Amino acid sequence: MELISNSNSNNQQLLSRIATNGGHGEDSPYFDGWKAYDNDPFNYTENPKGVIQMGLAENQLSFDLIEDWMKTHPRASICTTEGVTEFKDIALFQDYHGLPAFRNAVAKFMGKTRGGKVVFDPDHIVMSGGATGAAETITFCLADPGEAFLVPTPYYPAFDRDLKWRTGIQLLPVVCESSNNFNITITALEAAYENARKANIRVKGLLLNNPSNPLGTVVDRETLRNIVTFINKNNIHLICDEIYAATVFSQPNFVSIAEIIEEENVICNRDLIHILYSLSKDMGFPGFRVGIIYSYNKNVVNCARKMSSFGLVSTQTQHLIASMLSDDEFIDSFISESSRRLAKRHKILTNGLSQLGIGSLKSNAGLFFWMDLRRLLKEPTYEAEMTLWRMIIKDVKLNVSPGSSFHCTEPGWFRVCFANMNDETMEVALRRIKVFMKKQMMRRSNLRLSFSSRRFEECAMTPRMMGSPHSPLVMTPHSPLVHAS
């Protein structure tokens, strides 16, 4: 048989560059944790010593509400006796405009999750294969290979795949720091834009994730206004990924970009404004692949709609969603109950951790929080973060996501998901952290905080730490390379 290396080089020539480079991003540590979990998944009864998955941002807290609704609305499924009369028409419908009832229901739902403060036009709603498909499609519409989007750090790791892999664009970081709670500043925006200009890279847009993954915070009104001013001044697009809109569980309220551009004193070219949405987080339906692009730019709507052929939502699902989201009473109570449950879960975990001396960024949204383990690092380096992370997986048996995988410029932050498990599992997780912290207290009294040159070399050589040439790991004052010089 062929040598493996032979076969690889054959593949390099035989297949496309995209198929054989690492652009899918799955070699990132973000996914390593998942693999550790897959190999040894926690189960309360079957595998109580397994790894607890806290690296998956899913919303599992409110399925009972949905299931009850399904039982009482059999017509929503075109496959039940009650609904089967519509089966044929739905099964045949492949119009990329989507079922009108679906678009109307989604538009209404989007309005509701913004506190009823904005109205969305169903004709501007375009389907996509989940938010993953939405992010890629909007990129194909707005930017050519080699051009760039700015994105505030820390950001969702899969943006690297979704926005860059097949499109050929670049993502340039807008650095946000803990010193001001990772808020996006004009200075940071301008710096990022200037860096791009110096490197001769054409910036086409700014990608904003609000509420933020991984921070769990909402962007405040003033910052949003500043961002709108910035993009208008530079004539670049603003893509707002609002996928966590309905997961906001306490003050301050969520302010959508849709609301900002309606404000009297805000001057904005609406052709630059685009919203990405999905039902995967707010409703907890990632399996149904309901992604949405909402653009104020008619040309973008037309282009995205044609591209949606590559990832339409199954009409079986469109039909179900249309029924469910049109039930105003149900949806209103679902949104408020879901928020309540998220708030409760968030409080139990963050309080539990703070009692153990572990802080986190103050947050009011999302399915996770941003945990601060900086003082547990042997030294403020990514290598130390990785060491700590491996320890958490191996010894504490929790999969949490290391900040470096989110391109955070400061080592020591971790994203912890809390909505993808039941109460008992959460208690187990807390207990394990308690035990771990006790051990850490004992170890710390024996620790010397030193920066050995051997550790530096390991640090510099680890390819994962380097990330891409444009990664913040190379450019920031906290980078191990800077320490070395």
Added chain:
Amino acid sequence: MKFLSKKATCNSHGQDSSYFLGWQEYEKNPYDEVQNPEGIIQMGLAENQLSFDLLESWLSENPDAAGFKKDGESIFRELALFQDYHGLPAFKNALVEFMAEIRGNKVSFSPDNLVLTAGATSANETLIFCLANPGEAILVPTPYYPGFDRDLKWRTGVEIVPIHCSSSNGFQITKPALEEAYEHARKRHLKVKGVLITNPSNPLGTTVTREELNLLINFIDAKGIHLISDEIYSGTVFDSPGFVSITEALVDRNMQNSDVWDRVHIVYSLSKDLGLPGFRVGAIYSNNKTVVAAATKMSSFGLISSQTQYLLSVMLADKEFTRNYISTNQKRLKERHDVLVLGLQDIGISCLSSNGGLFCWVDMRHLLKSSTFEAEMELWKKIVYEVKLNISPGSSCHCTEPGWFRVCFANMSEETLNLAMQRLKFFVDSTTTHRRSPGSPKKMFLTKWVFRLSSYEHEPER
């Protein structure tokens, strides 16, 4: 507009083609037996509407599958959360077995080599992203499905170089045609990465012969390139010589351990065979592990809804159902095909002899004013606007000979098909009459009256 990407502002999506314009005209004035009996009859849409009753009765007998239940227990939650791009194992297992059944179980498939995608549209695009770089080329025999221009080229930046096929040999692929296309690409400095065929063919409705398959295998072997076999119509073959899949052709030549085996990839879908285009069920099948791995990751951009995967996993696992469905569906397709062919024959119009697909490749060259594409367009416009039938002109399928049209027969009732034939007959007769004796209004009046009478039968109250 300059704020957008080049892809957003070019025409590569292909929607300015006549293929889509005809649809637009239909949308403005769609035929309905009761509401709009003089509307345009849609014969440009390759849908299979003949066997829904079989699906509906299966659904009524299997309420669990329909209602997110397994053995009476709700699995809604598990399905709602399931977004693993490896796909629902039960669905993949059922799908590969269904694919094998369609091939008479002469070959078998492994679910590990199957990648699920949102429709064949996504499968084709994804495969091209995996096999070719921007600026490289894929050879495709003409005439071909107009949507390929969008699916294979638009976002991938890959070129299509046509392999010209002609009516002189029933549009079959020949060695000289393959070599000529390859040479043509070379002259244009385009690196050819593969050949893409549709088997059975859209728009021809014919299965690719064993000779052609062997020719293609030899060709890709010699050139060291890929072969994509789009087999989405494989379950619609209703007559001899029967369907020979590329896999069968390779197995018959004992090529399972050859390099070629790793360079052949199949595209499949349930949109045509099961008539479920709305559910977006597509698949890529490849023995090349690298392709499977890359395509699987790319499928994130267009996964199949887990709700749909589950429903179909139960349906396709019901072997009694699938066996009966496949054979009944094929029987009905044959009957409907014969209605169209004989109806056209009556009017003096012949079709390419075909044994599969949801359409016929109709020869209207004798109705053209001249053997040009302009004349074809003129005839097409008459057929759309005067005869009120939306059929697809050969030029939209990149046919090199003017005068051929694709006419679909499985997306309407038999009555509607007969009405379409009547309208066409009237048109052809009046054209012929007009040519022979321009001043015979009496005869024309009579035929008009007959035309109205037959449509009146379908509208008792007005």
